[in-house]
Amino acid sequence: MIFNASHCWFCGKPLGKDPNNLIIFDFIEFLDPAPPEFERVGDTVVHASCLSLWDRRDEFIEVWNRALKEYFAGKQLYVDAAGNVRYTPASKWLISPSKRVQERQENAMRLHKADLEAQRKALEERMNQARQHAVSIGLADTANVDKILRDLSAEAFSKEFGRFQISRAYFKKS
Numbered sequence: 499m500i501f502n503a504s505h506c507w508f509c510g511k512p513l514g515k516d517p518n519n520l521i522i523f524d525f526i527e528f529l530d531p532a533p534p535e536f537e538r539v540g541d542t543v544v545h546a547s548c549l550s551l552w553d554r555r556d557e558f559i560e561v562w563n564r565a566l567k568e569y570f571a572g573k574q575l576y577v578d579a580a581g582n583v584r585y586t587p588a589s590k591w592l593i594s595p596s597k598r599v600q601e602r603q604e605n606a607m608r609l610h611k612a613d614l615e616a617q618r619k620a621l622e623e624r625m626n627q628a629r630q631h632a633v634s635i636g637l638a639d640t641a642n643v644d645k646i647l648r649d650l651s652a653e654a655f656s657k658e659f660g661r662f663q664i665s666r667a668y669f670k671k672s
């Protein structure tokens with residue numbers, strides 16, 4: 499589905515400029531399984547009036563509030579006396595990631611670091627191949643290979659070695 503950020507998920511009409519009639523969902527993850535349409539609504543901005551009239555409103559609010567609670571203290575959706583869906587006052591919101599969220603974020607960070615480390619290793623490996631290649635074709639010897647590679651322009655170097663697209667900046671750093 500292509501999401502149109504300026505239109506309400508429920509009625510398809512423009513969201514308009516009345517902040518009191520908008521429900522903006524946070525970029526959070528449902529840590530527990532949620533119905534696909536709830537996940538979709540949670541990725542959007544909708545008219546408060548449309549959400550208020552949704553036949554799955556109460557079920558959605560319960561699931562959304564449970565997800566929200568993992569990230570914030572004091573931020574919840576509720577239905578006011580007139581039947582309109584609202585958020586609790588923003589002054590009460592406090593970012594407060596639960597243990598599950600913290601673990602998830604730490605895990606994502608670990609994976610990211612592992613990924614960076616793998617990329618760094620792959621680059622180093624390509625560098626070593628480039629060095630060996632430069633030596634094997636007689637372009638340099640082991641004593642001056644780094645200097646030779648550094649002195650080559652990135653363009654000439656990549657022309658010479660084809661797939662080794664290595665920037666001049668990298669050589670300057672190493």
Ligand SMILES: [Zn+2]
Binds near residue numbers: 506509511545548
């Ligand atoms: Zn709407």
